[in-house]
Amino acid sequence: MNFTISPIGVIHTPFENLEGMPIQPTGALDVTGSIVINEAYEQGLRDIEGFSHLILLYRFHCSSGYDLLVKPFLDTEKRGLFATRAPRRPNPIGLSVVRLVERKGNVLTIKDIDVLNGTPLLDIKPYVPAFDVKTVTAVGWLEKNQEKAGSLKSDNRFIEG
């Protein structure tokens, strides 16, 4: 059941390295970036300018391997990997919801982007409140820490084991 993923484009951001990068879009408010979609896919962007927010799936291209227990940026205890958003995962796919500012041909200008410059883009989906906004009753170990994501910065802990 293995399959091969090929990037559909590249995400450009001001973040050249992990040290000091925001750890979530909440820490990257108003940070502007751009997405350059391979020209072969440009037609698939039709109608996207109607959406204020997009879901980006991308490759955590600077992470390799994984541990099943990890100490997240937002905690001091080790947590189960799938209860975290850590980048070193069996399938190193990241997800961020960003604001769409404008589209010009195969280039999208976006805001609130929290990924490394040069990150390979795998997919874009429209963010739709009816599908994607849930009334949450519990956020586990993040309960006391989720608001800190706006100020905490990344370090190099997830580059290697």
Place this chain on the structure above:
Amino acid sequence: MNFTISPIGVIHTPFENLEGMPIQPTGALDVTGSIVINEAYEQGLRDIEGFSHLILLYRFHCSSGYDLLVKPFLDTEKRGLFATRAPRRPNPIGLSVVRLVERKGNVLTIKDIDVLNGTPLLDIKPYVPAFDVKTVTAVGWLEKNQEKAGSLKSDNRFIEG
């Protein structure tokens, strides 16, 4: 920049075929399913029971190929693929936010699941309002149709071109 994806588990649902399947979790409210994670990854589920909602990334394993313009279930006009959630995509990765009911070892019981029985699971991430809930100002072509997702059912249009 290609890379290989290997499923980390399987999603079990009551939906044996696409005909009549809900098209989004909003149409699958209270539908119960389960996730069986490969035992090798069980330790990575620690702490996950603290979260009420999870983001599932999975393979659209019954879809192959793609068209850059598609007629979505929720519209009568062709739209750019990346402005839709259609399953036939260059990288056929699906995303659903589901409710977590309980965890027993490597098995998660979930609700609001809208995928085919046997869908290969690629990743689980905790759903965190501070990261994932946005105040949307525009939902493009879905403006007049997003609430219909609760009642519309799937058909076979996305199995092949």
